[in-house]
Amino acid sequence: MESYGPDETRTADGRKKVCIVGASGKLGRHMVRHALDRGYEVVGVCREQSVAKLAEFGDRITVLPGATDDRAVVARAVDGCDAVLTVLAPWGMRHYASGTAQAVLDLAPPGARLVFSCGWHITRDGKDVYPLRLRAFVAVFGALAKLARVVDLDDQVEACRRIFASDTRWTVVRGSDLEEGESQGLPVWSRHVGDPVLASNLTRRVDFALFMVEAVENDALVREAPAIVGRLTPSALAHAPAAPADAS
Numbered sequence: 001m002e003s004y005g006p007d008e009t010r011t012a013d014g015r016k017k018v019c020i021v022g023a024s025g026k027l028g029r030h031m032v033r034h035a036l037d038r039g040y041e042v043v044g045v046c047r048e049q050s051v052a053k054l055a056e057f058g059d060r061i062t063v064l065p066g067a068t069d070d071r072a073v074v075a076r077a078v079d080g081c082d083a084v085l086t087v088l089a090p091w092g093m094r095h096y097a098s099g100t101a102q103a104v105l106d107l108a109p110p111g112a113r114l115v116f117s118c119g120w121h122i123t124r125d126g127k128d129v130y131p132l133r134l135r136a137f138v139a140v141f142g143a144l145a146k147l148a149r150v151v152d153l154d155d156q157v158e159a160c161r162r163i164f165a166s167d168t169r170w171t172v173v174r175g176s177d178l179e180e181g182e183s184q185g186l187p188v189w190s191r192h193v194g195d196p197v198l199a200s201n202l203t204r205r206v207d208f209a210l211f212m213v214e215a216v217e218n219d220a221l222v223r224e225a226p227a228i229v230g231r232l233t234p235s236a237l238a239h240a241p242a243a244p245a246d247a248s
């Protein structure tokens with residue numbers, strides 16, 4: 001594949017080009033909206049049976065149907081992109097999340113911003129301190145889902161291990177519990193679950209997506225794994241009076 005630096009990838013009209021891998025899901029569609037709002041050219045990858053979920057965007061985006069771990073599809077989708085935003089979804093038992101992450105790591109243009117989504121349960125350095133409720137949920141849900149061969153949380157862990165080891169310009173955004181609703185603005189973040197600012201453990205999904213898209217232009221987040229929480233939650237209001245994207 002031809003290689004590009006970030007400044008060489010602008011489209012003919014000078015817009016940034018971003019690829020959203022997993023565009024048809026709830027998080028993905030919010031990311032498409034935010035990316036279009038910023039004037040980015042958007043290429044989305046989603047499963048063939050989900051293409052209709054992107055109908056609202058009409059010809060404002062390019063959609064490439066396919067599994068997000070299909071390397072041929074990912075290669076076409078990320079070609080010439082300044083940034084790739086990837087929903088890591090640990091579906092099934094065939095290493096879907098790690099296959100998706102590996103394809104993006106291998107095939108995105110050198111220098112592109114790579115932003116991945118996951119949950120608080122992912123830890124980069126083992127220094128996160130988890131609430132008992134989250135530990136219990138991950139243990140019970142993880143075991144049952146694996147037994148039923150529906151979801152493999154361990155594969156999302158493996159996907160993130162590969163991302164953390166890579167020398168690309170990655171960010172792994174770790175989402176708290178999510179809720180629907182109007183945007184409250186950019187979530188606040190911290191490096192470790194257990195930090196007081198994160199205690200409320202709740203973020204609007206629309207704002208999770210906002211944080212992912214904002215990360216494209218925020219070099220301070222390169223090789224960071226921010227754990228996020230809604231900026232209007234009690235813990236954020238109590239402990240993060242400063243700039244929204246400051247780490248505590």
Ligand SMILES: NC(=O)c1ccc[n+]([C@@H]2O[C@H](COP(=O)([O-])OP(=O)(O)OC[C@H]3O[C@@H](n4cnc5c(N)ncnc54)[C@H](OP(=O)(O)O)[C@@H]3O)[C@@H](O)[C@H]2O)c1
Pocket residue numbers: 022023024025026027028046047049050053087088089091092096117118119120174175176177178
């Ligand atoms: N849900 C939460 O409470 C929560 C909390 C923290 C972090 N997160 C993170 O947020 C991100 C989005 O997750 P979400 O739960 O909110 O759901 P979501 O945004 O709807 O995304 C789910 C993704 O998985 C795909 N998918 C669904 N069934 C699949 C299957 N059988 N095989 C392959 N792909 C399938 C969906 O594609 P289709 O459109 O094709 O179905 C979609 O791209 C994930 O990275 C997750 O780890 C979620």
